[in-house]
Amino acid sequence: MEVRADLLISLDGFATTTDQTPEIPFGPDWSRLVSAYVATRTFRERVLKDTSGSGTTDMDDEYARDYFANIGAEIMGAGKFGLHNFPEDPNWKGWWGDEPPFHYPVFVLTHKTRPSIELSSTTFHFLAAEPADALQRAVAAANGKDVRIGGGPTVVRDFLKAGLVDRLHVAIAPILLGRGISIWDDMRGLEAGYSVRSETAESGTIHLTFER
Amino acid sequence: MEVRADLLISLDGFATTTDQTPEIPFGPDWSRLVSAYVATRTFRERVLKDTSGSGTTDMDDEYARDYFANIGAEIMGAGKFGLHNFPEDPNWKGWWGDEPPFHYPVFVLTHKTRPSIELSSTTFHFLAAEPADALQRAVAAANGKDVRIGGGPTVVRDFLKAGLVDRLHVAIAPILLGRGISIWDDMRGLEAGYSVRSETAESGTIHLTFER
Numbered sequence: 554m555e556v557r558a559d560l561l562i563s564l565d566g567f568a569t570t571t572d573q574t575p576e577i578p579f580g581p582d583w584s585r586l587v588s589a590y591v592a593t594r595t596f597r598e599r600v601l602k603d604t605s606g607s608g609t610t611d612m613d614d615e616y617a618r619d620y621f622a623n624i625g626a627e628i629m630g631a632g633k634f635g636l637h638n639f640p641e642d643p644n645w646k647g648w649w650g651d652e653p654p655f656h657y658p659v660f661v662l663t664h665k666t667r668p669s670i671e672l673s674s675t676t677f678h679f680l681a682a683e684p685a686d687a688l689q690r691a692v693a694a695a696n697g698k699d700v701r702i703g704g705g706p707t708v709v710r711d712f713l714k715a716g717l718v719d720r721l722h723v724a725i726a727p728i729l730l731g732r733g734i735s736i737w738d739d740m741r742g743l744e745a746g747y748s749v750r751s752e753t754a755e756s757g758t759i760h761l762t763f764e765r
Numbered sequence: 766m767e768v769r770a771d772l773l774i775s776l777d778g779f780a781t782t783t784d785q786t787p788e789i790p791f792g793p794d795w796s797r798l799v800s801a802y803v804a805t806r807t808f809r810e811r812v813l814k815d816t817s818g819s820g821t822t823d824m825d826d827e828y829a830r831d832y833f834a835n836i837g838a839e840i841m842g843a844g845k846f847g848l849h850n851f852p853e854d855p856n857w858k859g860w861w862g863d864e865p866p867f868h869y870p871v872f873v874l875t876h877k878t879r880p881s882i883e884l885s886s887t888t889f890h891f892l893a894a895e896p897a898d899a900l901q902r903a904v905a906a907a908n909g910k911d912v913r914i915g916g917g918p919t920v921v922r923d924f925l926k927a928g929l930v931d932r933l934h935v936a937i938a939p940i941l942l943g944r945g946i947s948i949w950d951d952m953r954g955l956e957a958g959y960s961v962r963s964e965t966a967e968s969g970t971i972h973l974t975f976e977r
Contacts, residue, residue, distance in 0.1 A: 564973070565949035566777055727961035727973075731953025737777035741943025744776075749939040751971050753963045759971060761776070761939075 554695065555719040556688065558702040558709045559620050560736055561586050562723050567733035568706035582733075586726050589756035593617040600654060612754035616724060625698025626691040627655060630708040631663040634677065646670055647677065658694040660687055662708060684715045706734045713743060718763075721747075725759040766907065767931040768900065770914040770921045771832050772948055773798050774935050779945035780918035794945075798938050801968035805829040812866060824966035828936060837910025838870045838903040842920040846873040846889065858882055859889065870906040872899055874920065896927045918946045925955060930975075933959075937971040 562568045563586060570582035590596055594608030595617035608614065631637060635648035653659075653675040666679045680687050691700045702712045712718050723736065747763040754760065774780045775798060782794035802808055806820030807829035820826070843849060847860035865871075865887040873891050882889045892899050903912045914924045924930050935948065959975040966972065 564778075565947075565952065727956060727963065729949060729952045729955045731949075731951060735777075737941060737943075739943060740777065740941045743941045744939060749969055751939065751965045751969065753965060753971075757961055757963065759963050759965075759973075761971075 554692065554697060555699045556692075556702065556712070556717055557624075557699050557720045557722070558704070558712065558718050559722045560704065560706060560709060560724070561590060562725055562736050563728050563730040563733075564725060565729050565731065566735035566737040567730040568704070568709075568736045569733040570730060571732050582730055585728055586730075589613045589726065589754065589758040590617060590724060592756070595621065609756070612752065612760065613724075613756055613758055616722065616754075616760050620722075623699050624657060624701045625695025626658045626660065627701040627703045628660045628662065628687050628691050628708070628712075629703040630705045631661055632705050633703060633708075634659075634661040636661065636663055640665075643667060646672060649675075653677075657698075658691070659703075660691050660694075662687060684712050684717055688712070688717055706736050709736065710738065710740070713740065716746075719765045721763040723761045725761060727757040727759070766904065766909060767911045768904075768914065768924070768929055769836075769911050769932045769934070770916070770924065770930050771934045772916065772918060772921060772936070773802060774937055774948055775940050775942040775945075776937060777941050777943065778947035778949040779942040780916070780921075780948045781945040782942060783944050794942055797940055798942075801825045801938065801966065801970040802829060802936060804968070807833065821968070824964065824972065825936075825968055825970055828934065828966075828972050832934075835911050836869060836913045837907025838872065839867060839913040839915040840872045840874065840899050840903050840920070840924075841915035842917050843873055843875040844917050845915060845920075846871075848873065848875055852877075855879060858884060861887075865889075869910075870903070871915075872903050872906075874899060896924050896929055900924070900929055918948050921948065922950065922952070925952065928958075931977045933975040935973045937973060939969040939971070 560568045570580050572580035572582050592609050593614040594610050595614050597603040597608040599621055639645035652673040655675040659675060659677045661677055661679050663679050664681055666681050670677045702709050747765055749763050751759055751761040772780045782792050784792035784794050804821050805826040806822050807826050809815040809820040811833055851857040864885040867887040871889045873889055875891050876893055878891045878893050914921050959977055961975050963971055963973040
């Protein structure tokens, strides 16, 4: 059982982009940050349900396959669930639609808990908990499989700072964003206790892994 | 003729360290930032005058050899020359000693010019000039060879922002420093107009190159 986190970041460490608008919720910067990942066959099959066999199959795809492998539960921030959009609406079920892509228990960190929601094969639980306590819940639910710290980046940072992440993989796109939330903010000395390795895909993406 | 810059940085972009003291002018963080570079055979031969054949000879050494190749002149900040140590002493000749390792004309950017200094086969000229004007002087002095923008990082950033650098190589050590001067600060969009490539050495150092 490993506690894992995966993020897509820019060379300057930014895991979020800031050019979103209500009309373009992710923005053009985000498109560039994720372009190598969404080009993979695994992303096309798993997320876009494209079974035509298109998509890249090199190193980026190996990491994409690994991303989806052996996860038994996930912890995410309220922002990733979409709680901030309608915080006062008890019927709001997040922005992942009727068939969320998780297919395992998801623990959403929030200050204000609410009843769990079951959507297809994904159940969302809402926890007002410190990282270690939330992790204990997720580990129990994961049934021996790995637990993903799913983001956003501030949530991943919180778990990294608490020493709770066994494996951090960042896919670094060869672009400079200059603004957003940096995964590296206040992370001095993170490498202690990890072995760090990196390799570069044909897309130019640097895959960097911190592993205990 | 290319205008080149080479820097050693951490994963979080820091090209300087902040734990210097008068007694330990570079500090332990700096040692970790440069460790793969100073381990190379080229560094040992060129800088330490160690001709015993010791030192690494893999990718880190290839970049080290390239670092020293075909430079005809250099532009550096006053800090790299050491001007800040004794700014009011007209006889202060910087901290590079009687035989500076440059062996070509060096242009030191400063607000207060002073007469040129010749030390062995290196001549230091002092310019109060904008990047483009300083570069014009250096290109003329380089006699067809490349010009190095030698740093510190703020000087390299100034030349990058002015669009004057043809090739930027950063050797990224797999450590997080959390403080210092970041080469990526305010560098949004730098990749436009460059091709970016990266590869990882056995030491874990990521060699990232922006080239026109």
